[in-house]
Amino acid sequence: MAEPPLADAGPRPHPLSGTRSGPLTGLVAASVIDGEEVDAAARGTSAGAARRIPVISARTLEEMGEVVEADEHVVDRAVRAARAAFPAWAATPLEERAAILSRAAEVIAARGARIAELVTAEMGMPIALAQASQWHLPAQVLRTTADRALDARALAWRQPIEGAVLHRRPSGVVAAISPWNMPTYQTVAKVAAALVAGCTVVVKPSAQTPFDGQEFVALLHAAGVPAGAVQLVQGSGGVTGAALAAHPDLAHVSFTGSVEAGRTVARLAAGSLARCTLELGGKSPALVLPSADLSRAIPAVLGSGLVNSGQACNATTRLLVPAARAAEAEDLIRAHAAGFTLGDPFDPAVGLGPLSSVRHGESVVGFAERALADGGRAVTGSPRRAEIDAPGFFVAPLVLAGLERSAEAVQEEIFGPVLVVQPYRDLDDAIDIAHDSRFGLSAEVWGDPAEAVGVAERLHVGQVKVNGVRTRERPGVPFGGVGESGYGRELGALGIEEFTDVTAVMA
Secondary structure, three states: OOOOOOOOOOOOOOOOOOOOOOOOOOEEEOOEEOOEEOOHHHOOOOOOOOOEEEEEOOOOOOEEEEEEOOOHHHHHHHHHHHHHHHHHHHHOOHHHHHHHHHHHHHHHHHHOHHHHHHHHHHHOOOHHHHHHHHHHHHHHHHHHHHHHHHOOOOOOOEEEEOOEEEEEEEOOEEEEEOOOOOHHHHHHHHHHHHHHHOOEEEEEOOOOOHHHHHHHHHHHHHOOOOHHHEEEOOOOHHHHHHHHHOOOOEEEEEEEOOHHHHHHHHHHHHOOOOEEEEEOOOOOEEEEOOOOOHHHHHHHHHHHHHHHHHOOOOOOOEEEEEHHHHHHHHHHHHHHHOOOOEOOOOOOOOOEOOOOOHHHHHHHHHHHHHHHHOOOEEEEOOOOOEOOOOOOOEOOOEEEEOOOOOOHHHHOOOOOOEEEEEEEOOHHHHHHHHOOOOEEOEEEEEOOHHHHHHHHOOOOOOEEEEOOOOHHHOOOOOEOOEEOOEEOOEOHHHHHHOOEEEEEEOO
16 A cells, blocks of 8 residues: 655654764653643642652663653643544544554664663663664564554454444553663553554653653654654653543553552553553563473573563563473573673673662562572572672572472562573473463473474463564564453554454444
8 A cells, every 4th residue: 555645755853852872961851742841830730840850870870860750730731632632643544644653663763773872871771682672673663563553454443244344443542651671662562553543642651761751752753743642741650650540531551560550550540441451570481391402492591581681571580491401401501691791781792781770679689589598599690789890780690499389589570680490390290380370471482393382372371482482573463461460462453452442333
């Protein structure tokens, strides 16, 4: 289908978008309503100046800027602005909405380097990973989402059935509340699907990583996404996030974060019966079958378990290996864990950057110390903060063995570079161990391809990767969980459907 003509021939400058590189200190993150930054002094309230939240760089442990927190009045303005923009955006032909997303993908691909730099400075993600997952992958998600929306085989906007014709329509205003660990990627997974569905969006980044969110929204506007279609509110979860989730004019809340925060969001949204998509915690197993090549599987599982220093909801933090090969697996773990380099996340050779904050680092160390006290044995690593010649809170890879299935470190999401080895007797035992978790986000299976696929089909989780497939290689495949990992799906046709309502027309 030919691309319809748009208002202009290409991306245009936007006053809020940064340059490819720029200072990483002295930054200010403010809300953006209808394309204009909100002046805190003109909020229309008598509450005084807006609260300023310092943003501490995980890389330097120094203040890199501040967030101007949006209170309930600013949030209300943003939601009302999104609601006012909804009819025109919903009436925009699907082909044109998809074309605008494709243009946004081009703009992000060309001008998104600054996003990766900001994420690395904000939360310590190694720059190579930030470039792949927070710059190039968001562009790919925008492009893939536009393609899926136009593929009638993947998504039927008008579907004749016996007795009626089903029409998919945009739901309304969507709140997109994103986490700090994969901030731009998690934002685009929500925003791309909502926009192409015809919804308008109010984005709320984490107060820990606000600057990449501001840059991303600015680039969307620069690409031709109407200012009214994407609003931005900045602030803490307890103030800004709570006011947004509880707003009565929302049709849908899409949230990524912790289980407890997800429960709070769901309760707040229930007040107006707004639907939710919740992508919460994980304790993902990597099931290594007896037929697997351990020399290939073990290094790969370590890589997926330690990605972003373990600060990933789908990190494979439980390594299930045949009991008869446990010693061999542990030897491989020790050999390959030594290859992960800790250091300045702006160094392209560094594999593991600092944890997102001192507070979070101390939490991870606490989990590790309790695991050893519970009878765990360190296959490799130490439960202490790593002392290296770089600022930040670093923890070297720690792999534990000998823990009971009920142990805290086996059951709880640590969100750091801490993995556990769980030997199994036979395949049924392995699947039972894999399911012994209140989470059900993702899993990996390694082994003979046909056998591995058969095992994958038995696992009750949202997504299973076989023999090294990575989530970010398949941006059109739905992602989400079961159990305490949440409900609903992001990405692909199912991700778009989340933001639609169905009208059955009977004639």
